[in-house]
Structures are given as C-alpha cells and as structure tokens.
Amino acid sequence: MHHHLDTYTYQNHLRTLPPQQKLIFALVVMGIALMTHAFTQGLIFIWLTIWTVYYAGIPYKVYTSTLTVMIIFFLTSVPALVVEIIPTDLQTMVHAKSLGGIEIGNWFVFISQPGLTQALEMGIRSLACFAGLLFIIFTIPFTDLLSIGRQWRVPTILIELLMLMYRFIFMFLDVLLQLQLAQRARGGYCNRRRWMVSAGLLGSQLMIRTLQRYQQFSIGLTARGFNGDLQVYSNSSSAYSQRYAIESFIGCMGLVLLNFMYNLIFHPS
Amino acid sequence: MSPLLELQGVSYTYPSTPHPAIQNLTLSILAGKKTVILGHNGCGKSTLLLLADGLFPIHTGTIYWKGEPLRYHPSILNLWRQRIGLTFQDPEQQLIAATVAEDISYGLFNLSLPKTEVALRLHQVLIDFSLQDLADRPLHQLSLGQKRRVALAGVIARRPELVLLDEPTAYLDRWQTHHLFKELERIHANGTTLVMATHDIDLAYAWADWVVVLHEGQLMVSQPALQVFSQLEVLKQLRLGIPLILEYWNSLPDEWRKNHLPPRWFDRFSI
Ligand SMILES: Nc1ncnc2c1ncn2[C@@H]1O[C@H](COP(=O)(O)OP(=O)(O)OP(=O)(O)O)[C@@H](O)[C@H]1O
Ligand SMILES: [Mg+2]
Numbered sequence: 386m387h388h389h390l391d392t393y394t395y396q397n398h399l400r401t402l403p404p405q406q407k408l409i410f411a412l413v414v415m416g417i418a419l420m421t422h423a424f425t426q427g428l429i430f431i432w433l434t435i436w437t438v439y440y441a442g443i444p445y446k447v448y449t450s451t452l453t454v455m456i457i458f459f460l461t462s463v464p465a466l467v468v469e470i471i472p473t474d475l476q477t478m479v480h481a482k483s484l485g486g487i488e489i490g491n492w493f494v495f496i497s498q499p500g501l502t503q504a505l506e507m508g509i510r511s512l513a514c515f516a517g518l519l520f521i522i523f524t525i526p527f528t529d530l531l532s533i534g535r536q537w538r539v540p541t542i543l544i545e546l547l548m549l550m551y552r553f554i555f556m557f558l559d560v561l562l563q564l565q566l567a568q569r570a571r572g573g574y575c576n577r578r579r580w581m582v583s584a585g586l587l588g589s590q591l592m593i594r595t596l597q598r599y600q601q602f603s604i605g606l607t608a609r610g611f612n613g614d615l616q617v618y619s620n621s622s623s624a625y626s627q628r629y630a631i632e633s634f635i636g637c638m639g640l641v642l643l644n645f646m647y648n649l650i651f652h653p654s
Numbered sequence: 655m656s657p658l659l660e661l662q663g664v665s666y667t668y669p670s671t672p673h674p675a676i677q678n679l680t681l682s683i684l685a686g687k688k689t690v691i692l693g694h695n696g697c698g699k700s701t702l703l704l705l706a707d708g709l710f711p712i713h714t715g716t717i718y719w720k721g722e723p724l725r726y727h728p729s730i731l732n733l734w735r736q737r738i739g740l741t742f743q744d745p746e747q748q749l750i751a752a753t754v755a756e757d758i759s760y761g762l763f764n765l766s767l768p769k770t771e772v773a774l775r776l777h778q779v780l781i782d783f784s785l786q787d788l789a790d791r792p793l794h795q796l797s798l799g800q801k802r803r804v805a806l807a808g809v810i811a812r813r814p815e816l817v818l819l820d821e822p823t824a825y826l827d828r829w830q831t832h833h834l835f836k837e838l839e840r841i842h843a844n845g846t847t848l849v850m851a852t853h854d855i856d857l858a859y860a861w862a863d864w865v866v867v868l869h870e871g872q873l874m875v876s877q878p879a880l881q882v883f884s885q886l887e888v889l890k891q892l893r894l895g896i897p898l899i900l901e902y903w904n905s906l907p908d909e910w911r912k913n914h915l916p917p918r919w920f921d922r923f924s925i
Contacts, residue, residue, distance in 0.1 A: 392670040444669075567750050570707055570740050571808065572764035575732045579764050585753060586760065593752075597794055 390522065391555065392453070397441040397524050403623040404529040405536070410633045411517045417637065418513035421644040423506060426513040428643070432636060433516035436524075441627070443523045451522075459508065466507070467500040482562045525553050553599055560594045561587070656720070657682035658705060658816055658847050659738070666705055675701040677871040679715070683816065688842060690862035691851040691878075692894060698871040699851035700743050703818045706849075707740040736765060739814035743821050743851075745801040748808070754796070755780070755789045759806045765812060779811040780801030783918055798825040806834065808842060817841070819850045823857065835861070859883055859897035860918050867892060896905055 394400075399407065411433075418429045438448050471479060476493045486495025521530070522594075534544045564587055568574065573583035603611075661681045667674040675698045683689055683706075691699050704710055706717065708724055708731050710746065717724040724734060742748040748773050751757040758779060762772040764790055780786050783803045788796065802825050819838075823831050846911065852858060858865060858879075865882040867875035869892060873881060882888070903916040 396670060563747050564750050566709055567742065567748050568760075569731075570709060570735065570748070571741070571750075571761035571812065572732060572735045573750075573760070575728075575764050576766070579766075582760075582763070590750060590752070593794075 390447075391527065393443050393447055394523055394526050395418075397443060399436075399441045399524045399629070400526075401624050402524075402629060404525045405533055406625075406630070407525050408521060408530070408533055410637075411521045413637060414640075415514050415517035417640050417644075418510060418517065422647055423509045424647060425640055425644045426509045429513040429640060430509075430516045432640075433513070433520050437516070437520050437550075441524045448519065448523070451519060452515060456512075459511050459515075463504050463508075464506045467496055468494060469497045469500060470494050531576070540653055552602060553595070556598045556602065557591070557595045560598060561591060564590060564594065656685055657718075658685040658720060659683040660718040660721075661702075661706070662703065662716045662718065664712055664717065666701060666710065666714075668701075670708050673871075676705065676872050679871070679875055681866060681876055683847065684844065684864060685847050687847060687864045688862055689836075689847075689849045689864040689866060690817050690858040691849065691866045691868060692853065692855065692858050693851075694853060694893070695867045699705050699853075699868060700820050701871075702868065703820050703849070703851055706818060707738050708734050709740075735814075736812070737815045739809035739812055739816070740818045740820060741805050741809050741820060741822060743824070745798065745805040745825070748805040749801060751793070754785060754804050755794055757793060757804060761808050761812050775811050775813075779807045782810070782840075783807040784811060784833065799827060799830055802826060803830065806807050806837075810837070816847045816849065819848065821852055823852070823854070831853070835887055855889070855895045856897050856899070859899060867894070871874055879915035881918075889912075 414429055414433060418426050421429075434448070437443050438445055469479075470492050473488055473491050473493045476488075479493075479495065482498045483495040484501065486493055486496075525533075531544055531548055534547070535541075553586050568583050568587065572579075574580045614626070659682070661679050664675040664676055664679045665674050668919055679702070691702065693699050701710075705712055708717070708726065711726045713878060715730070719734065719737060744875060749757050751760050755776060759772055759776050762775055767775070780789055783806065785800075785803060788800060788804075793801065793804065802822070806819075806822060819827065822834060826834060838848060850857075850861070862879045865875060865877060865879050866873070867882075875888065883897065883900065886900065899918070900916055
C-alpha cells in the first residue's frame with residue numbers, strides 16, 4: 386500500500402537515460418571497486434551515492450534505509466570472519482594475532498586481528514558495491530533490466546525466473562505492510578503481550594498470504610495468456626545525455642588513475 | 655451539536671507521489687450523526703478515513719477528538735483506535751488471522767478484555783452478522799461478501815464510539831445490504847456515530863443525515879443532507895448525479911407531490 390521501492394525507481398530523474406548505459410556504468414564502477422584500494426572504494430561509495438541521491442533524486446531517507454538493510458545483512462556475516470575458536474593448548478601460538486578472548490572449557494574463543502582487518506576491507510568494498518547495486522535498483526526499472534537481459538541473450542528461463550522472483554518480493558513487502566496496517570487499525574501492538582501476539586500472527590500469516598497472492602497472480606497471468614515471456618510496452622523513450630556521459634567517463638578514468646598513483650606512492654614495487 | 659472528530663487544515667501527500675491526496679481539509683464530524691463522504695473515484699475518501707484513524711502521520715494540519723489534538727504517540731494512538739473503528743475498502747486487506755473467530759477475537763484481545771468478555775462479544779457479533787456457521791472456517795475460503803461481513807464484525811465488536819466505513823456495501827448482495835443497514839441502525843441508536851465513504855448517491859440519499867463532498871482531495875460541501883438534496887444543481891455540477899428517487903419523484907404530477915415529502919427509500923433494502 387505504501388512506500389514501494391519501484392515507485393521511486395519509476396520516478397527517478399535519470400529515468401530517461403538509456404538503461405543499457407546506466408547498467409554498464411554501474412557494472413564498470415563496481416568492477417573498479419573490486420580491484421582497487423579501500424581509499425578508492427570509499428570515493429566510489431560517495432560518488433555513486435551522489436548519483437543516486439542527488440542526480441536521480443531518490444529521497445535520502447529511502448536510500449539510507451535500504452542501505453542499512455544491506456549493511457545489516459553484511460554484518461551478520463562478520464562474526465564468522467572475526468571470531469576464531471581453537472583448543473586452549475594452542476592459545477600461545479595465536480597470541481600475536483589475538484585481540485583478546487575468553488576460555489570456554491577446553492576452547493579459546495578470540496577476536497582475530499587479521500580477521501578484523503579482512504572484515505574491514507570487505508566492509509568498505511561491500512559498501513562500494515552496495516552503492517552500485519542501489520544505483521541500479523533505483524535508476525533502472527526492473528522491466529528495463531529484463532529487456533536488457535533479453536538483448537544480451539540471457540536465457541529466457543532465467544529472465545522469467547527473475548521476473549517472478551521480483552514480483553514475489555514486492556508481493557511479500559506489500560502483504561507485510563498491509564497486514565501491519567490492518568493490525569494497527571484494530572489496536573494491535575498495544576502492549577508487550579499483544580505486541581508478541583501481533584508479531585507472531587504477522588509472521589505466520591505473511592508467508593501464507595504471500596503464497597495465496599502469488600497463486601492469484603499466476604492465475605491472472607495464465608488467464609491473460611502468459612507464455613513464459615512477459616513483455617510490457619514501455620513508452621519512456623531514452624535520451625542520451627552528454628553531461629552524464631562526460632561525468633561518468635571522467636570519473637571512471639579519475640578513479641583508475643588515482644588508484645595507480647596510490648600504488649606508486651604507497652606500494653612502489 | 656458538538657464535533658466528535660475535527661480535521662483542521664489537513665493535507666496529505668503519499669510518499670513518492672507529486673500531488674496531495676488530501677488538500678487543506680477542514681471538516682467536523684458531528685456526534686450522533688450519520689455522515690456520508692461522497693466523491694468520485696480517487697477523490698481521497700479512503701485516504702481521509704485512514705488519516706482520521708491515525709494510520710498515516712500527517713505533517714500539515716491537526717486532527718482533534720473532542721477538542722484533543724491527535725499526537726502520534728503509541729499510547730495516544732492506542733486510545734484513539736479504541737474510540738474509532740475503521741473498516742477498509744478492501745476486506746481482504748483488513749483480515750489478519752487464519753479463521754473468522756480468530757480474526758474477530760484478535761481485535762477484542764487488543765482491548766485487554768478478559769477472556770469471558772471476549773467470548774461473549776464474539777458470540778454476539780457472530781449472531782449479529784449471521785456468521786455462526788462460518789466461525790471456524792479459514793478466511794481464504796470465504797467469498798468476498800462473507801469477508802466483508804467478518805471485517806465489519808471485527809470492528810463493530812470493539813464497540814468504538816465512531817465507526818468509519820469505507821464503501822461497506824460493496825460486494826454485498828441485497829439481503830446482506832439490508833442486514834448491514836439494520837445492524838448499523840441498531841448501533842447508531844445505541845449512540846455510535848457513523849461515517850460512510852461511498853460514491854453511491856442513492857445510498858447517500860437514503861441513509862445520510864449529513865453529507866460531505868470531496869473533490870480532488872478538497873472539501874466541496876459539508877451540510878445537512880436535506881439541504882444538499884434540495885440543491886440538485888450543485889450535485890449536477892459536481893457530476894455526482896441525482897438520486898433516482900428524486901428524479902422519479904420530480905417526474906410525478908404536481909398534485910401528487912404537493913402534500914408529501916419525497917420518500918427516502920425505494921424499499922430497496924427491505925426484502
Ligand atoms: N498507496 C498510495 N500511494 C500513492 N498514491 C495513492 C495511494 N493510495 C491512493 N493514492 C492516490 O491518492 C488519491 C486518493 O485515493 P483514495 O484511495 O483516497 O481515493 P478514493 O476516493 O477512496 O477512491 P475510490 O472511490 O476509488 O475508492 C488518488 O489519486 C490515488 O491515486
Ligand atoms: Mg476508496
């Protein structure tokens with residue numbers, strides 16, 4: 386009912402730029418992010434954020450909340466990188482790389498220095514890639530992405546699958562928001578006990594409702610002659626913009642150059 | 655008559671849309687009245703009801719309950735929704751549990767009522783809305799009209815002082831519509847204030863004693879029903895149409911109409 390991410394996408398100010406070029410731009414920048422230093426990656430994050438929030442006009446709040454969700458996902462994988470467990474007898478061997486830990490029975494659980502460094506490096510790189518993903522999500526409508534996929538000869542079955550997954554995710558969010566609104570309208574979440582009951586009910590109904598909705602959606606598709614290839618008419622004609630082309634080209638060159646200089650100064654080999 | 659609910663200079667724009675759905679709206683809902691909110695598709699009726707229930711926070715304007723401004727604080731909102739009941743336009747979106755009885759009791763338990771009281775009210779409301787046979791049916795097996803009745807029952811059972819109904823007759827057959835109006839009449843007689851959003855001018859004519867007309871999110875009319883239906887020009891201008899009864903009535907010979915008032919019902923809901 387409320388706050389659809391793809392409503393923002395459909396209204397973004399870069400909507401009229403050719404979708405192919407936007408996608409290639411994002412992929413190239415993300416490629417640079419994978420191969421460069423943390424410093425360059427930080428710049429990439431800032432640069433792409435400017436593109437999405439400032440040029441495309443995606444509200445700052447929407448951008449940060451989506452980014453937060455992604456970061457939370459990333460953080461759940463951090464403990465696996467940072468925490469190590471070894472038998473207590475070997476404790477002295479890892480003394481140099483341990484940042485402190487505790488003994489539990491015969492095991493020594495500690496935070497590892499190299500692990501932490503690695504997590505930090507990955508964190509910054511992920512941040513840059515997240516910014517790239519968000520740029521794609523917020524500036525290229527999904528139907529455009531699918532038609533690029535078709536042009537690039539991605540197998541139809543894969544495209545169809547992507548399309549259905551995309552619909553499923555939005556239905557899921559839709560059902561979630563709607564159920565919660567309905568619960569609040571009848572005084573749900575009013576105290577701690579009812580909060581638990583309401584949340585439990587929400588959880589149990591969420592999947593069922595989404596599946597039901599999805600089933601109806603597929604019946605609707607079939608009724609309208611779906612044959613595995615959902616194509617919609619998109620009347621947005623795209624227009625090439627020199628200004629954005631120049632900025633993206635100069636920006637990418639600048640990043641590569643900067644990284645090269647950084648290498649020369651700090652790691653001359 | 656004192657206003658129960660008041661909106662003062664309320665504007666609301668859905669996030670990610672350019673135009674406001676409700677624009678600078680000032681409106682009073684009078685206690686004890688049967689108010690109809692009339693307007694074309696997309697004029698903002700549903701939005702207005704959702705705002706009145708405090709479900710979307712407004713940034714411009716204020717909503718008052720008996721002079722108390724609404725603040726978006728959990729405890730205040732909770733009290734707010736005990737006083738106001740809202741039935742959504744789409745019954746599918748209102749139901750949240752697995753079976754009929756579970757769904758109705760959910761709203762009752764949210765009032766922190768003791769179990770016995772919940773059972774009592776549930777029993778009564780199932781009878782009032784002739785849902786006894788459906789009580790343990792999974793909601794997804796019900797027809798749309800049946801879902802509508804469950805949704806209404808779930809709101810009425812909470813005994814709010816003000817009930818906001820969004821197109822409550824949609825999907826109901828004649829017999830169920832008749833039943834619904836009898837039920838509404840009963841809770842109205844018990845002192846509940848009723849507000850109904852609809853685009854059905856005949857329904858408005860037959861039922862309302864106060865009429866509010868919205869047009870593109872703005873208030874056009876807020877007057878006693880008698881007054882509104884005596885100025886048919888205004889209704890024509892707003893393209894809302896003229897109640898069938900009045901059209902029929904006006905076509906009758908003068909001597910026939912001279913000593914009578916036009917009837918309000920076509921016997922439409924009495925079967
Ligand atoms: N979730 C939403 N997001 C964005 N815009 C919305 C949303 N819901 C409604 N609108 C817009 O707000 C305006 C008012 O909608 P609303 O649903 O209040 O109309 P309504 O008077 O209830 O219409 P109907 O008679 O069709 O039920 C419409 O222009 C609609 O397009
Ligand atoms: Mg509506």
